[in-house]
Amino acid sequence: MELGLNTYQQHEQIDGEKTLGRISLNSADMYKVMHLDGRESNAIPKKRTEQFLVGDWVTLDPQIDFDLINERLPRYSTLGRITGEEYRAEQKCAASNIDQLFICISLNKNLTDSRINRYLYALKKDDEYQTSVVLTKSDLTSDSSKIAAQLAAKLQVPVFCTSSVTSDGIEKLRSSILPGQTVSFYGNSGVGKSSLINVVAQKEVMATSDISAKTDKGRHTTTSSRLIPIENGDFVLIDTPGVKSIGVGANDLAQVFPEIAELAKNCRFNDCRHLDEPDCAVKEAVQNGTLAQKTYDQFLALQKESELTQGYLDKKLAKKLNQKAEFKKQTINYHRYRKPPM
Structure with a gap:
């Protein structure tokens, strides 16, 4: 291929x-x-x-x-995430030139709105690749279709409801991948990503491992990113290691909270942060019950974390640039040095 x-x-x-x-x-x-x-x-x-x-x-x-x-050659897209916290925060890239990203979330006890919002906020890049949410292990609950429909309406992104055991939703997911595309499946360890990939590819291309019955978490079956051509479907898979946590940096919160972005159009200030500003339409919506307090709290938490993390990254970059400039200055001075006459 x-x-x-x-x-x-x-x-x-x-x-x-x-x-x-x-x-x-x-x-x-x-x-x-x-x-x-x-x-x-x-x-x-x-x-x-x-x-x-x-x-x-x-x-x-x-x-x-x-x-x-x-x-x-030039990259048209880059998949990466922020690791670490505070001054240990750093941008870590995993793959390039992908066309679709499938964020895998398991329909077990680790399914939370905050987890999905975090992943979308950290990874969604509308100008580089298409992002979808894949709910795995739909056989664990009878409400899987209902949950998927609610998420799709709320997040305004494609949501696939799948099961590697029953093959439910697999054909719909497979048909969303166009011939020649490069795709990546991303998610926490133990969400069933490897099993899902094997079913989509229609052959055993990924190693799988059992998850803990106590924690619903799994071990890493992938330790480094790997490019794998998938003949059944004529697409390219870039498999990436499972992650335990993911940080957030500067991004557009409007793409994760479209309802807040719509409300913000009626705020008095264009740069309203929806904290203590007067005539804030978002806070008014929370007070009158048209915006859920839980959604508002998640928005503020991500906003605060992203600002802090981006501040740390900016300071680290500035420090690195200053060190390079100082080293260059010292090098120039060294080459200009002339030994004084005896």
Whole structure:
């Protein structure tokens, strides 16, 4: 298969004379690259300090035992998340050039509105890729279809209700993936992501593990991102490790809380934060019961956390830039130094 090349060319122009490949594995900065004929080989960057993401398109200079990576082609999308807290917060990217992201949420006791809102706020990028919510393990509850319909109406994103045991909803999910697209399934460990992928792909492509009956959580079955061509469906999967937590940075809260965004149009101030400002339509809606207090509280919590986290990230970036500038200044002064005459 063409590894999503036709889809990539809809976004970016490429030189057809060059040998192309796609990064298929990045494990501790050791790379594998997949060729258009499906052959996979070890790869070494020409610039040893350059780093790549699984999904990157690259130009290659084939050698006897490996491929030399000459350059990375432009990315039209990047999948990443924020890890850590406070000054330990950092942006961690997992994949690139994806067309659809499926956020997997299990219909077990870990299903909460706040979890879904957090994932959407942290990962949804309407200008880069399509985001959908996939409810897994629908066989655990008889209300799964009702829950999916309510979420779809509230979040204004596609919501799929699936079961890897009964195969309910699988065909609908599979048909949403267009030929040549690159997709990724993302979610907490133990949500049934690997089992879901196997059913969608119609073959065993992912290892699976049991989850704890006590915590409803699972072990990581994927330790690093991996690019996997899926012949049944003619699409490319980028599998990413399961996550235990996900941070939030600067993003548009309106895409997660459209009802609050609509109310905010009637606030006195355009930059109203819906805290202590006068004539706040959002607070008025909470007081008269047209906006749920729970929704408002979740909005404020994400708003506060995102502002703090982004502040930490901005300070870390400023510190890094200052250090680079200082190092450059010292280097220039060193080369300009002239030993005084004796």
